[in-house]
Amino acid sequence: MRVAVVGAGVAGLSTALCVLEQCGPRAPALQLAVHAERLSPRTASDGAVGLWQPYALHGRGPQETLWNKETFEYLLGHVGSPEAEEMGLFLVSGYNLFKEPVPLFDQGADVVINCTGVRAGDLQPDPALQPGRGQVIKVRHGLIPGKKHSCKNRLPVTVLGGVNQLGNWSEENSAQDHRAIWESCCRLLPALQDAPIVEEWSGLRPVRPSVRLEREAVGPGRSEVPRQVIHNYGHGGFGITIHWGCAMAAARLCSNILQERLPLRAARL
Ligand SMILES: *[C@@H]1O[C@H](CO)[C@@H](O)[C@H](O)[C@H]1NC(C)=O
Numbered sequence: 001m002r003v004a005v006v007g008a009g010v011a012g013l014s015t016a017l018c019v020l021e022q023c024g025p026r027a028p029a030l031q032l033a034v035h036a037e038r039l040s041p042r043t044a045s046d047g048a049v050g051l052w053q054p055y056a057l058h059g060r061g062p063q064e065t066l067w068n069k070e071t072f073e074y075l076l077g078h079v080g081s082p083e084a085e086e087m088g089l090f091l092v093s094g095y096n097l098f099k100e101p102v103p104l105f106d107q108g109a110d111v112v113i114n115c116t117g118v119r120a121g122d123l124q125p126d127p128a129l130q131p132g133r134g135q136v137i138k139v140r141h142g143l144i145p146g147k148k149h150s151c152k153n154r155l156p157v158t159v160l161g162g163v164n165q166l167g168n169w170s171e172e173n174s175a176q177d178h179r180a181i182w183e184s185c186c187r188l189l190p191a192l193q194d195a196p197i198v199e200e201w202s203g204l205r206p207v208r209p210s211v212r213l214e215r216e217a218v219g220p221g222r223s224e225v226p227r228q229v230i231h232n233y234g235h236g237g238f239g240i241t242i243h244w245g246c247a248m249a250a251a252r253l254c255s256n257i258l259q260e261r262l263p264l265r266a267a268r269l
Pocket residue numbers: 006112114116120121122123124125126229231
């Protein structure tokens with residue numbers, strides 16, 4: 001079976017890995033390819049702050065909460081491991097500051113896996129999907145109280161943010177947003193004034209009222225069997241938070257397809 005994963009951000013790459021792990025042992029002839037318009041370090045996952053933090057939980061279903069939880073357990077299992085440094089994974093203490101009291105929260109392939117993030121709607125628009133433009137400033141400083149971190153070949157950086165402009169497709173940095181971010185962060189932490197800026201970055205969150213993770217049969221594939229698309233997109237600003245749970249769920253869908261095809265293949269022999 002040939003599987004094409006489209007997209008190489010955190011959703012695409014983790015889905016590819018889970019498909020290999022779940023389906024590989026049962027299908028030694030499995031061919032998997034990742035296709036992407038943008039590769040690391042140019043994906044939205046690369047620029048993102050990368051905190052595990054479920055947010056905007058209102059109105060989101062228990063399924064997404066479970067995927068978040070599975071991702072948390074997966075990441076926590078790697079904290080302090082030999083891979084943690086390369087994964088950029090560490091625990092950091094932190095605070096959420098609010099202005100108001102916050103209520104307590106109670107192609108040619110047989111299978112195409114659609115992890116295209118905000119560009120998922122390019123070919124056949126998904127009206128529920130829209131960009132949530134973000135902009136951040138990265139400064140060289142171990143400013144966050146508590147544990148300082150430094151990754152191999154990387155300077156310790158603190159990410160200052162941010163904005164969330166729904167419907168704005170621009171990936172240009174805006175001077176106005178820069179000023180607003182810089183001023184509010186310096187007000188909060190005056191020591192920032194002297195921190196050297198390492199990078200400024202704008203990216204698009206793939207915002208959707210709910211993650212789309214489902215199977216769809218589309219037209220005939222290489223043989224008479226319809227090609228299957230597995231959608232895994234619409235992770236908003238919490239791709240890092242939910243990626244592993246979604247990747248495992250997408251791989252289970254892929255595994256089901258494999259299961260259905262095996263008897264088909266055998267019957268044709
Ligand atoms: C991914 O899903 C979107 C939204 O339905 C669709 O427009 C796009 O064509 C899909 N991509 C692939 C490769 O199937």
